[in-house]
Amino acid sequence: MRITNSMIVSTTLENISANARRLEDLQNKISSGKRVRRPADDPVAVARVLGLKTELRQIEQYQRNIEGAKAWLQVTESALGGVSAVVQRARELAVSGATETLTASERAAIAAEVSQLFASALQLGNTRYASQYVFAGFKISTPPFQAAANPQGYGYQGDGGVIKREIEVNATIVVNTSGQEVFPQVLQGVKALLDGLNASNTAQIQSSIGLLDSGLEAVLAEEAEVGAKVNRLAAADERLQDIGVNVLSVLSSTEDLDMAKGLMDFSAQQNVYQASLKAGAYAVQPSLLDYLS
């Protein structure tokens, strides 16, 4: 096969340019640190990278949701702790108030304290977290419990709304305890005690103990549930943390360049490039004309 000068030049050029192209590609990968920079580099990997990034963002969001839910629940828990203290004190007072032998002034003193306990319970019912009333159901911007001159002694302006937060894909948790769940029983018991004391009705005082007992039971049960939820959130958070680490590592292995390999490839490719330059220089030079006299 005839070989002409322009063939030699064209082959040399083509090889040099192919090597330069590979060199440039490697250089881009190294300087960006990424193995895939655009969809054509590896379409399957890019789709996976996009999905993983979305998942990472979701995990961060869920962790944020968990933080918020935990704070809400913790506020609820400590408020409920206060309520159970109130109920227990009221029960003690009920027991001592049921004694037949109390004087009117003694009874009045107890009634005064019970009245304070009632106000305390109402105040606890109006606990706030980040300017939201936690026991108001959905009506979080107005205080749910108001003292009133009616038979129950208070009015409830909240509702029974259930506030849910999503803490993982398709997993939601109810974060609130509405004021309709535990407080009515507690307040009923305390009011009954107060009424009984004010009316010096021992039978009523006696029966209020039963109400207070069931109120306490309700509070403790609710406290336990809230505590369990807090634990569940802690576990979910930890799980999300682990998942997040795994996702991040898969993302990195898909998207990032193995620096050591990349640098080695680059150095090897540089050698190839230089060799093709040298070979080209030698091939192109001589011709018969140099040797004819």
Add this chain to the structure above:
Amino acid sequence: MSISGLDIGLRALAAQQQAIDVLNHNIANANTPGYSRQRIHLVATPPNLVPSLTQMLSRRQVGSGVTAESVDRIRDRFIDFQIQTENRTLGEAQIKKQVYDKLQLVFNEPSESGINSALGQFWGTWHDLSSNPGDRSARSAVLQQALSLTNLINRTYNQLTTTRNDLAAQAALKVADVNSIAARLANLNGQIQRAQLGGAKANDLLDRRDLLLEELSKIIKFNYAVKSDDTIAVFVDGQELVSMTSYRSLTSSLDTSFVLHVQWADNLAEVSPGGGELQGVVTSANTVIASQITSLDSLALQIKNDVNALHATGFDLTGATAVNFFAGTGARDLTIEGAIQASVDKIAAAGQPSAPGDGTVALAIAQLQHLATELDALSELAAGGSLPISGASVQRILTSGASPTTYTITSSGANELTLSAVIGGVPVSQTITISDMAANSSQALEFSSLGITIDLRSGAVAATVADLITDLTDAARDELIVTTRVTVDSAYQQHVAQLGVEARGNDHTVLNELALVGSLQRQWDSISGVSLDEEAANLVKYQRAYQASARVITVLDELLEMVVRGLGVVGRI
């Protein structure tokens, strides 16, 4: 020996000189693009007939020297044809590569500033809103992130249309190139015809014409026929582009539906380029970018419809309901409703009025990220087993392109259903078993290898397998357009992956074609290229021959001198 010997010498000198002229021409044009080497064709001149002194009828044939009969160019038509074919493919693929590279820049994935990231942040703000429905800053964040997302989608759309307009401009340039080449070809036809009137080949003009044809082959597909007088007629899309010294022009235009056309300039008839850069431009504008725009539109609409459907069921801070969140008709004008932009209180986060702590609707919207949207084309089985499948109830069509895929349901056994379709040119089908349905129950028919799930819901009456099969395979309804469960995010991710696959395939085509064209060029060079070594060696050959002929003439001259001076001077002193 006679004076004719000098003639032979003279002829020889002339012939060798011409040979060296041809060599000179070759060496001078060693680097001229498209130049094919020329060779002198030396032929012995017809012999002289010298009568014999000893025989009656025979005559001796005495050679009379050499002459240069023709100068031929060394060229292989077949290689030319192959180069033209591969150039065409290369040109088309190179144009498409430019477009795909641009598209990948437009979408800019994977990155933190692409649509994937914007979507993720958008859903995140709805989560934060559902935790703090009354908080104005959470509402502001929803609005701002939504505006970010819609702006990004608008901008992407605009970049796609700009790219399409750029392609229209490029088409005009390519068409101008074709017209210019056609004009020059027509001109050359005339020149070649005139130059070859004397019978000799117009080698350099032919070379120039072949080079023009090679240039043209990169731009558009053509056929050509060489006539007996070496003029050519060039045909594009079956019609004459160049014929003798006349030619037709092409033109291009973008019509009102933004479809790019290539047409004949004189009668505006449609031209199908058939290959080359023009075809690359037309395909990129009318297929590649058009389908990108369609996909972006359907993404925008899916976001808008899915969010609006939920948002309208919610209540805002003023207690109003049935308000939309997104407005617009597609990717170009997708935006947030003006009322919401004016006041973030109007974002409907709550599931009931006057419930500032209620974020259930906001949560539902946030969950769109992983909850595939409910199929709207649910088929209900009423009493007696009738199955109202109607086109009107279908909202989204499975597409990876402009046209929907249609599916066919058949039954092969007592409780089996087969779903078949042609996806991407490949026929696929899957057979599953189905079971009886009680009243008010649901059954999902999962055709995983086709990516389809058909939800069936029964009404007040139970349906047996026989009922289901009868209705689903009813001949009157055996074409079913179905929807698939796909989230907005994963639809977008699949779209990006698809773009990557197409771009990568095209990149490979470009690299392969470059190598192929390079190899063919070298083959051409091997046949028609000038080798300086070869010319140098031949130079020596002809130079020596010239020197030898000159020497012979000198010898003859001396001999003749002897005759002229020496004969017939006997006795003269």
